[in-house]
Amino acid sequence: MQNSHLNRQVWAFSLYFCLGIVVCESFHYSVPEEKKSGSLVANVLKDLKLDVKELVNRRARLVSEGTKQYFQLDPQSGNVLLKDSIDREVLCGQKDPCVLLSEIVLENPLQVHRMEVEIEDVNDNSPQFFKKEFIFEIPEQTPLSTRFPLEKAQDWDKGENAVQNYTLSPNDHFRLGDGSKNVELVLEKQLDHEENARLILILSAVDGGTPKRTGTTNIIIDVLDNNDNVPQFGHSVYKVKLMENPQQNTLVTKVKATDRDLGSNGCITYSFSQVPEHVSKAFNLNKHTGELTVAGTIDYEKEISYEINVKATDGGGLSDYCKVIVEVEDRNDNAPDVTLTSLTSPLPEDSPLDTVVALLRVTDRDSGDNGRTSCTTEATLPFVLKVSVNNYYQLVTQQFLDREKASEYNITITATDRGSPRLISIRIINVQISDINDNAPAFEKSTYQMQIRENNIPGLLIGLVHADDEDTEQNAKVTYSLLPGKVSDQPVSSYVSINSETGNLYAIRSLDYEQVKDFQVTVRAVDSGSPPLSSEVMVLLVVMDENDNAPFILYPLQNGTSPSNDLVPRGAEAGYLVTKVVAVDRDYGQNSWLSYELLKATEPGLFSVGAQNGEVKTMRPINKRDSFKQKLIIGVRDNGHPSQSTSATLSILLVDGFSDPYMKIVDTPKEEVVEEEDRNLTLYLVICLAVISFIFLVSVLVFIAIKIQKRRKFIESSTLNFPVGSNFQENCGIGGAGTLAQAYNYEVCLAGGSLNSEFRFLRPLFPVFSADPSHLLRDSRISAGSEDLSSHQAESQLISQARGAVSEDSAARSGGPGCAGNQAITANANIGQNDWLSYQ
DSSP states (O other), rough: OOHHHHHHHHHOOOOOOOHHHOOEEEEEEEEETTTTTTTEEEOOHHHTTTHHHHHTTTEEEEEEEESSEEEETTTTTTTESSSSSHHHHHHTOOOOOOOEEEEEETTTTTEEEEEEEEEEOOOOOOOBBBSSSEEEEEETTTTOOOOEEEEOOBOOGGGGGEEEEEEEEOSSEEEEESSSSEEEEEEEEEEOOTTTTEEEEEEEEEEEESSEEEEEEEEEEEEEEOOOOOEEEEEEEEEEEEEEEEEETTEEEEOOOOOOOOGEEEEOOEEEEEOOOHHHHHHHEETTTEEEEEOOOOOOOOOEEEEEEEEEOOOOSOOOEEEEEEEEEEESSSOOOOOOOOOOEEEEETTOOOOEEEEEEEEOOSOGGGGGGEEEEETTEEEEEEESTTTTEEEEEOOOOOTOOEEEEEEEEEESSSSSSSEEEEEEEEEEEESOOOOOEEEESEEEEEEEEETTTTTTOOOOEOOEOSGGGOOOOOOOOOOOOTTTTGGGGGTEOOOTTOOEEEEEEEOOTTTSSSSEEEEEEEEESSSHHHHHEEEEEEEEOSSSOEEEEEOOEEEEEEEEEEEEEEEETOOOHHHHHHOSSSSSSGGGOOEEEEEEEETTSEEOTTTTTTTEESSSSOOSSSSEEEEEEEEESSSSSSSOEEEEEEEEEGGGGSSHHHHHHOOOOOOOHHHHHHHHHHHHHHHHHHHHHHHHHHHHHHHHHHHHHHHHHHHHHHHSSOOOHHHHHHHHHHHHHHHOOOOOEEEEEOOOOOTTEEEEEESSSSSBOSSSSGGOOOOOSSSSSSGGGGGTTTHHHHHHHHTTTTOOOHHTTTOSSSOOOTBBBOEEEEOOOSEHHHHH
16 A cells, blocks of 8 residues: 555656656666666667767756765766665665656756666565564464464565565464465464463565575464453554654554453553564554654655554453554745756856856755745846746846956845745855956056156166056956157157066167157057957157257357457447357257356456356456457356356457547537537648558558458368358257357448448348247347447547548548448358358
């Protein structure tokens, strides 16, 4: 009856399993018990209709019912192998057939195949009686053919290997009954207490295995007198329901038997009859009262019912039997079990939606609503659980992943049953998110500006650019490079280089501010992903000026081949403008601010130099005691740190013939005085005209010849020794304070028709424009020059000596009243294109 009940449960479970999934295909195999670990059970390739490659690709695995795995699947061959040796009797007890249920799970697409493995019995157990000896007290008046039930031998094997027949040792009084259900002693010959008070028989149980196994027990029969009533139970079967996990000593039921005999023959004792060991451990029977109580653990998941045979024996040895059937009711005492069968971790962050991350199975050992489960996860995560077949759940992505926002997820799976109270199981799954190259390097700044001083050492570190990549590992490894470009018609790579790993910018060559003031380079940052991503940034490199250029003297020329002599009349008063020193500096800013000072003079205190404009003036009136030839050394210093300087040497000639007129003309404010002097001089001129005319004409011719010769030599020496060309234009084109930025030619003309020989005008002859119109020379006072020179009469002494000789004839021969032809003094200052200055 017990076996049929188990069979019905197995088939009901199989039918429910098949109806619960879309594709249910059962495979049946068998294996003998006691086979060694690693033994082949079956090959499933043919039944699955798959080859080995597809079996591996679909991640086939074997999921067994229960907590212990008895089989394992080799995906490389399709063989199902034994993990451990199986003892059918330990595994299934008396249940027949003994079937182990497993599932073959295939993914992509998900398929579940049922696999049933029947454990075949082998004859590895001998029949065993519950007791080594059985004692019967039989009255001697017992009628013939009375049957005395015997306890059957227990054989854990099944089928042919179980007990097939019993034999009784030869005797005169008893034989074995012919019944197939019960083993009975049948009295064939009347007992006689006086003849034989005790009989000892041997009962043997023989199974049908090969070889046959036998179990024996002794039957001791004590022959009694006058016990002619057998105990009788009120019910042959007692049925009772018991909730699992009851407390110890809980009353299950109470059995009762009666005996009509009196005295010791009517005193009944109760005992278990042929009960398995696990039953005797689970229950306790009071031998006097017949109360059946709980003695051990009653677990519905282990045993759903118990059949207990109870024997009632009177004092004369007569017995009766009844059966107690205990049906165990399920209690919600098992929380759901969450089994992770597969997990994809790390998971690429570019995984599409509905990507299967994990496959789970939720089981509950309870039954009914206690065993029905539901599974949920957190709603805030980018994952969702989808119900699959046969209590399987798929954890799939429902949102796009971003490793830069979350590099891993701890997903809490909560399984809840429907029992009362409900039980909950929690399983935490850690899913790592693997990186893809989806972020380009990002520079810390949109543009960089770096400074470097000129005349730097090659290989000097200029600065650092840095880009961060939000990716990880190789995808975040950034290398730097310079994009091609030009700086002053040369590749940018000839000026700077970059460390590809650190982003350090280095100067390759020594830079010159006067050539390159600033330039731009473009840096590219590329990661090591596939495909690589990059970004670019502009770096402005500003060259800072240093005071590395000494001032350069434009005028007077210091080439040494054609010294310049400035003429100063001996009658010059204090403040007389002798000449002007002109210098430039190729540096920039305060490094090009120039100051002038008198370093050395033949007669200290006679001349002074303007600190800002370089004008050389007299500090006191010149007298006859002063040396004819004066030598001045003018120092020019820039404002850099440290400052640089140069010097110019001036040669000044104090001419006797230029003594008094300057002051006189300055002190004569009215035009009437000039006209009166002209009338007084006319008389002297007429007298001297005849004498001087010849001398004057000869002097003029000699003077013209000398001047032509000097000019020719000066031009030749200037062409050979003075720097000419575009390089010099750079030196003098733009600069600081105290320099000339544009070229002019000046001609100073003396009025031939005036006895005072005034400077009538100072005008540019050949203006030469520099490259920068903002730096035009505004101070055109060169040597004798400013608007104040119109009142100077520096050369009038020479004319006054010949007042009597000079007439309109001399004026006509000297070029007319407009300009004193051969006596004209022309100051040529060409400071732009050719950068030279000369006097005619």
